[in-house]
Amino acid sequence: MQNGIYSYPGTKRVVYGIDMCEALDKEMTHRGAQRVFVLASATLARKTDVVDRLMTSLGSRCAGVFSDIGAHTPRTGVVAAANMAAAARADLLLAVGGGSVTDAAKMVAICLGNGITDPAELDALRVVTKPNGDTVRPSYKAPAIDSVIIPTTLSAGEFSAAAGCTDTRTMRKESYIHPAAIPGTVILDPAVTIHTPEWLWLSTGVRAIDHAVEDLCAINSMPFSDGTSRHALYLLAKGLRRVKADPSDLAARLDCQLGAWMSILGTSAGVSKGASHGIGHVLGGTAGVPHGYTSCVMLPHVLRFNYPVNAQRQGWISDALSRPGEAAAEAVGDLIAELGLPRTLREVGVKHDQLDLIAEHAMLDRLIHSNPRKIDGPVVVRSLLDAAW
Template structure:
């Protein structure tokens, strides 16, 4: 008999299809925030009036804006922003941007409640994954300051308590997890996403597809995420194509946002993802490849690698994408091509002489060790990388 449990995430509200200024005004009143510290996308700050609109809503409640967070959320920038938020006596962290900004918001709340004074201090909070798959999660304080996310991409980190942060001295992206670290409120305004560059919107959409696919094909599927992942693929499959055809289609953009939300439910259910995510983390931290591009390149090849052990589950992916008689790996590769996204490691700037290092570092990512087809060592990772190069 099938058995298990489902833990609802700490997030209390998800507001969708509402203009962000309206949703934010209501949120600030609801939580009675008096000192809001903002983490904003640099491109939105420089090239749009969105941050000015945000300041207009917050008024004197805005006690600071940090807009210098690089991709992949490096430790140095996180600690610098956390110092500014502490000095401002922030009682709410508000993020406006994509996945790296969202991760940074979660990291700030952890830094502020755990006396993190330097990048090295984050060693105390980082999850450690050994090459044999053993995972060590340290215990530390829950965030004492809540966060709210206004998301502009589709990587779906806003729906998770997990944060990724890069140790640039080691060239390695690490996980930081506290169950209370998920944002209190998530705001999804499709109109705001028209400012997101097409490549970023579509590629992070593929990242959400990756979430749903690896959950459907997992070694420990869950009835909740089986349903939500299937619907996520339906929404994302049609929504991404529609936005590619007409970037002004706000209904399609909302389909994508809702699909990204549904794609991540498996994380709350404890569903293990696999090597596409595991290798993707390393491609980001070690080789600087954007989050979404890692999924575009790796997911079809990981599916081919795993097909011998989860062919029936992969058929569900094909069904969700509308072609049940076609191999899922081929459908995913076709979707990447149709959206005009990169499909090889060469295209995203990964040199051949880095593949061994990536394979070695991947063995220290926990999701390599939960891949449906067992990965015995760096040589197996290298075989997948070679197929993708």
């Protein structure tokens, strides 16, 4: 007989299929915020009218804009943004962009709540995992400010209490977790995603597939997220194919966004991820590989590695991808190939002489140690990297 406790995530509102400015105006009325600090991706700020439209919608309520967050959310950019938001006396954060900007919003809120004004001060707040899997999660003050997120990719970090942030001294991507860091409101407007480059949209869609797959296969899976993960896979596979065929298909883009939302409901409630995410964090922070690409390259190989311990659940993945009776690794790999995305480490710029360092760093990621099939050390990680090479 099953037993357990499911904790609902802290997201208060998800607004979907509505123009972002209309949704934002209603959100401002609902909240009464008067000093909104905007975090935006550099591309949106400099090459589109998205940020200008948001600033016009906010009017005098806009307290400032920061659009210099780099890939994988470097500490330096986070703290610079937090210092600006503090000086502006912001009472709400608004983030528009991809996963790095979403993580930045969570990190800025954490910095403001804990008086962080220098990047080195974040050392005291990071999650630390030892090579044997022992993990220390420091306790610290809650974020001092809430966030509204308008995502333009499908990584779904806007529904999570965890933020990834790269220490630029060591080039290691580290985790910061506080239950109150989940943004209060997420606005899913498919029209704003038209500006997202195709490779980024599709690859972060595979990242969302990775969320759903690793939640289904998790060592502490839950019946509620089993259901949302399976439907997420259906929506994402259908939606990504349709967007690939017709980038202007807003209904397909919304299907992708809804699938990404459903893909991470397990994670938000404490379901553990596995080696695809754990290695992916290191490929991002250490080797500069975009998040979506890490899943394209690693997920099929991790599925093959884990098959001996979760074959039945991998069958659910194949069913959701309309490939019943076939290996999940093949079903996922074929979808990635159909979308025209990379499938090897070489294709995403990883150097062969980086593999040992990546394997060593991976053992310091907490998710390696919650993989369904035990990973005993860097040698096992290196075998997965070699398979993906």
